[in-house]
Amino acid sequence: MSGLRERWRLKAMRTIQERALDLFDERGFGAVTIEEIAAAAEVSPSSVYRYFGTKEGIVVADEFDRMSLETLKDFLDPGDPIGSLLQAVRAYESAPEGTSGSEDAGEGPQTEQSAWRRVRYFFAEPSVREAVHANLDRASQRIAPLIAATGELTETQARVTANALVFGYFAALEQWYLDGGDRPIADYVEEGMRPLRSIWPSSHHEHPA
Amino acid sequence: MSGLRERWRLKAMRTIQERALDLFDERGFGAVTIEEIAAAAEVSPSSVYRYFGTKEGIVVADEFDRMSLETLKDFLDPGDPIGSLLQAVRAYESAPEGTSGSEDAGEGPQTEQSAWRRVRYFFAEPSVREAVHANLDRASQRIAPLIAATGELTETQARVTANALVFGYFAALEQWYLDGGDRPIADYVEEGMRPLRSIWPSSHHEHPA
DNA sequence: GTGCTCGAGACAGTGACTGTCTCAATGGGC
DNA sequence: GCCCATTGAGACAGTCACTGTCTCGAGCAC
Numbered sequence: 001m002s003g004l005r006e007r008w009r010l011k012a013m014r015t016i017q018e019r020a021l022d023l024f025d026e027r028g029f030g031a032v033t034i035e036e037i038a039a040a041a042e043v044s045p046s047s048v049y050r051y052f053g054t055k056e057g058i059v060v061a062d063e064f065d066r067m068s069l070e071t072l073k074d075f076l077d078p079g080d081p082i083g084s085l086l087q088a089v090r091a092y093e094s095a096p097e098g099t100s101g102s103e104d105a106g107e108g109p110q111t112e113q114s115a116w117r118r119v120r121y122f123f124a125e126p127s128v129r130e131a132v133h134a135n136l137d138r139a140s141q142r143i144a145p146l147i148a149a150t151g152e153l154t155e156t157q158a159r160v161t162a163n164a165l166v167f168g169y170f171a172a173l174e175q176w177y178l179d180g181g182d183r184p185i186a187d188y189v190e191e192g193m194r195p196l197r198s199i200w201p202s203s204h205h206e207h208p209a
Numbered sequence: 210m211s212g213l214r215e216r217w218r219l220k221a222m223r224t225i226q227e228r229a230l231d232l233f234d235e236r237g238f239g240a241v242t243i244e245e246i247a248a249a250a251e252v253s254p255s256s257v258y259r260y261f262g263t264k265e266g267i268v269v270a271d272e273f274d275r276m277s278l279e280t281l282k283d284f285l286d287p288g289d290p291i292g293s294l295l296q297a298v299r300a301y302e303s304a305p306e307g308t309s310g311s312e313d314a315g316e317g318p319q320t321e322q323s324a325w326r327r328v329r330y331f332f333a334e335p336s337v338r339e340a341v342h343a344n345l346d347r348a349s350q351r352i353a354p355l356i357a358a359t360g361e362l363t364e365t366q367a368r369v370t371a372n373a374l375v376f377g378y379f380a381a382l383e384q385w386y387l388d389g390g391d392r393p394i395a396d397y398v399e400e401g402m403r404p405l406r407s408i409w410p411s412s413h414h415e416h417p418a
Numbered sequence: 419g420t421g422c423t424c425g426a427g428a429c430a431g432t433g434a435c436t437g438t439c440t441c442a443a444t445g446g447g448c
Numbered sequence: 449g450c451c452c453a454t455t456g457a458g459a460c461a462g463t464c465a466c467t468g469t470c471t472c473g474a475g476c477a478c
Contacts, residue, residue, distance in 0.1 A: 154400060157400065163376040167373065196408065198408060
C-alpha cells in the first residue's frame with residue numbers, strides 16, 4: 001500500500017509545512033509567497049498546490065478531512081458527542097510527540113510544537129481562520145447525519161447541534177489560545193462546552209473516572 | 210447627515226449588487242469578473258472594491274456588521290438570546306418589501322426577492338459561504354461579551370454558546386434553503402434551535418402568545 | 419527488463435486585489 | 449453667490465494566488 005512514492009509525498013508535505021511556517025514566523029503570512037515556500041522546500045510551486053490546494057491549506061492541513069466516515073463513526077458517540085470530543089482532545093494532548101507513528105517516516109500528526117505554531121495562525125491570520133471555519137463546516141456536515149441517526153433529534157436539530165458542537169469547540173480552542181496556551185485544551189473544552197451538554201441528557205452523569 | 214454624496218453611494222451600491230446578481234444568475238458566480246460587474250453597473254472596478262471589499266462581499270453585504278453595538282444591545286436579550294433571534298427573524302419575514310426605508314432611496318434592506326437571490330449563493334458558492342462564516346464569526350464575537358455580562362456563564366462558556374447560537378442559526382437557515390425556502394425561516398429556527406434553549410433555563414417557558 | 423501509469427515540474431494565463439495618483443464635485447465658510 | 453479644503457471616484461500599474469495543460473521521468477506491475 002504505502003509505496004515509495006507515497007512516502008516521498010508525505011515527507012515533501014512535511015518539509016513544505018515546516019519551511020512555510022519558518023518563513024511565516026519570520027516575515028508574516030502575507031509577506032511570503034508560494035514561490036518562496038516552494039523554493040525553500042525545494043519543490044515546484046505546482047506541487048505546493050497539488051498537496052495543499054491553497055496557501056492557507058499549508059497551515060490548516062485538514063486532519064479532520066482525511067478522517068474517513070468509518071473512523072469518525074466509531075470515534076464519535078452520537079449519544080454523547082461532547083464526551084467523545086473531550087476524550088479525543090485528551091488523547092491528543094497526552095501524546096507527547098509524533099504519537100503512534102514513527103517520527104522520521106512522517107506518518108502520525110505533527111509534533112506538539114508544530115501544532116502550537118500552526119494554531120497561532122488559526123486566530124492571528126484572518127484568511128487562515130476562514131479556512132479553519134470551512135474545515136469545521138465540513139466536519140459538521142459529516143457529523144450531523146450521525147447525530148440524526150439516533151432519532152432523538154430531527155434533521156434540522158441535528159444540523160444545528162452539529163454546528164454548535166464543532167464551532168463551540170473552536171471557541172473553546174480560541175479561548176485557550178488567547179490565554180497563552182498554558183493550561184490543557186481539554187480544560188477549556190470541558191468548561192466551555194458544559195452548557196451544551198444539556199442537549200444530550202444521557203451524557204449528564206459526568207465526573208468520569 | 211445623509212448628504213447628496215451618501216445617497217449616490219448607496220444607490221450605486223444597490224445597482225452594483227443587482228447587476229452583479231443578474232450576471233451571477235446568468236453565468237455563474239465564478240464566470241463573472243469584477244470588471245464586468247463594474248461595467249454593467251457603470252462604475253469603475255475600484256469603486257466595487259471600495260464599496261464591497263471583495264467579490265463575495267457584493268453578495269454578503271454585511272447587514273449584521275453595520276449593526277452598531279448599541280442596536281445589538283437592545284435587540285438581544287442575553288437571558289434569552291434564542292427568543293430574541295426568533296423575534297428578529299419573524300420581524301424580518303413579516304416585512305413584505307423594503308421595510309421601513311423608502312424604497313427608491315435605497316435606504317432599508319433589500320427586497321425579499323433579492324434576499325432569496327443572495328441566500329442562494331450563501332450555500333451554493335463555497336467562497337461566499339466562507340464569507341458568511343466570517344460574518345457570523347464577527348457577530349459572535351460581539352455577542353459573546355453581552356452573554357458573559359449576565360454573569361451566569363464564564364467567558365469561555367459565553368464564547369462557546371455565542372458560536373453555538375450564530376452558527377446554529379446558520380444551520381437552520383441552510384435547512385430552510387435546502388427545503389426550497391417555502392416555509393418561513395422562523396419555523397426552522399424555532400425547531401432547530403429548540404435543543405439549545407436548555408442552555409438558558411429562563412427561556413424555558415415557551416409557547417409565547 | 420519492458421511497458422504502463424501516475425505524479426512532479428515547467429509554463430502561460432487569468433483575475434482578484436492593492437497602492438497611488440489625479441481630478442472633479444461637494445459642501446462649508448464667507 | 450463664490451472660493452477653498454475635503455472627499456471620494458476613476459485610471460492605472462503591479463503583485464500574486466490559483467488554474468489548466470503539457471512533457472518527462474521515475475515507480476510499479478508483469
